[in-house]
Amino acid sequence: MKTIFITGASSGLGKAAAKLFQAKGWHVIATMRKPENEMELRKLSNVSLIELDVTDTDRTNKTISNILKSHSVDVVLNNAGYGLIGPLEALTDEQIQMQVQTNLFGVINVTRAFIPFFRERKSGTFINITSTFGLLGYPTCSIYNASKFAVDGFSEGLAYELANFGVKVKIVAPGGMQTDFAGRSMQGGFHPKYTQLVEKVSEGYSDEQIANYTKADDVANVIYEAATDDKNQLRYIAGNDAIGLYEERIGLTAEGQFAKMRAQFIF
Template sequence: MQKTIFITGASTGLGKATAKLFHSKGWQVIATMRNPEKETELNLLENIVLLKLDVTNADQIIETIQNVTADYSVDVVLNNAGYGLIGALESLTDEQIFRQIETNLLGVIRVSKAFTPHFRDKKNGLFLNITSTFGFMGFPTCSVYSATKFAVDGFSESLASELVQFGVQVKVIAPGGMQTDFAVRSMEVGQHEAYAKLTAEVSKGYSAEQLANYTKVEDVAQIVYEAATDGKKQLRYIAGNDANALYKERISTGAEAQVENIKAMFTF
């Protein structure tokens, strides 16, 4: 029987790569994005349905998911939509902070809540929530971004134990750096003169030279597919060489030691 995956933020990057991969594996793909009328690739593929969805619009989330579950038996929900808000805390406005939380955290919570009755009724289903390397470790200029990704991780772990009684799983995919245009397309940067040196130093990690060393987005999509199909009870999937190295460091040396190492890197 053909399976169905629902994806948020499918217009670019990991969302699009995942949509294409699941399509190639014979899945029915429901790919959502803010502006589906601008899509020029996924709309050409059979068994991919494009829908308009802005995860900051609570009413639209409810309406869209009610319509989808009326027509499809969804097996997997990929909460992928999100963006990076980078900058020292003092450089960020309340509006920027709220928008980051509403997109990266509340979007995941609202989509998950709207799909939960569907999964509970069918006594099966899987939520795959995209976090980040900065969802298990902090880094300068990423305080609010990390706050949302740490929160999604905690939300996912709690929801997993809440829904297990209904045969529903929750898993987290935590990518490191990816070879996408995320740094240009999906990143908002705050500036403050007191943190100019720090911001410049951290920004080196988003240079073209550094991006070339990161994991290909197609490889991360493969890990998403693995998480969706491996049948394991595993909660977290760390995706990418840099992410795995940092995660192993955190496990082996402990969080406190890793924090001190990072602080030492940025003590000017």
């Protein structure tokens, strides 16, 4: 039986992935900050609930070290993260630091803790969840963009480093998803000088728009594909909106897409 280690498994995509891999016969180590509150995954066989806050480096290292003493992990899914939206001028130092600490350093720290185990075994796969906004910029998302672009670059660089050891690094970049990401998992700030821009951007988070987004279960299927297809593919784009934007970026070039999108937000 193969084992997957998942961060941020208490809701949304992380929980959908945990349920899918469990249904496929995997042992799932589902980590989250408050496992005592998780009732659904607790009822499933071959699911271990573990407390983990990816922003706490020391405890993350100790937790993973303890897990590897009794489990042979095959795939690490770095999923924990949240969105921070708002004009840069509206964000506090604390908000910016926590965004980067969670979305970027959380991925780096978890990954670094597993590398020696995978390297010595000469097998293993890291799957890092980025976003459409890890491939292209978007207004009021500059810090979120920064964190996800960074994970994309980190993953590509690391993929080269680990290739000679038989260890794979992959990226799954979803577009909009029908989860609570736009609610519970999103933070931000307000600045009066950006009201018109924020109103324009907010159209993308309307109930009508969210209804057209990809379901978390569908993105979980892409994650499962990345974990099991045995390909040396780096990026997996998940969701019709994400695929459309990525193909547009390739077709127009990054500068061409920038010019097109910039025109949408100039008033």
